[in-house]
Amino acid sequence: SLTDEQYFRFEAINNSNYEVSKAWRVKENFRDILRRTSPMEALSLFYIWKRDAKHAQIKEINEVVDMFERHKIRNNKRYENRGKQRASRTIKRGYTRVKNNRKRLQKYR
Secondary structure, three states: OOOHHHHHHHHHHHHOOOHHHHHHHHHHHHHHHHOOOOHHHHHHHHHHHHHHHHHHOOHHHHHHHHHHHHHHHHHHHHHHHHHHHHHHHHHHOOOOOHHHHHHHHHHOO
């Protein structure tokens, strides 16, 4: 979607060692992840993007990558705890056996 002149300008900036061009490339690569329809493809691209973003060694971008890591760890713990809480509630209600679970589900039919 770039004209020839815009493309040549972009390539000149891109090939130089400007921090702005590195940041722009990292941002565009992240946008490309958001355009994916397959979650597995997006996840694999995210890990590649994360590695490349760290490699760019730009302080602000590193802070964003670290934020993603913190939230990922926090959300994983949160979902893990939810599963444990749900299991303990099920046990407390007496639905530990398949037979009891079947009875519970038949109540709602």
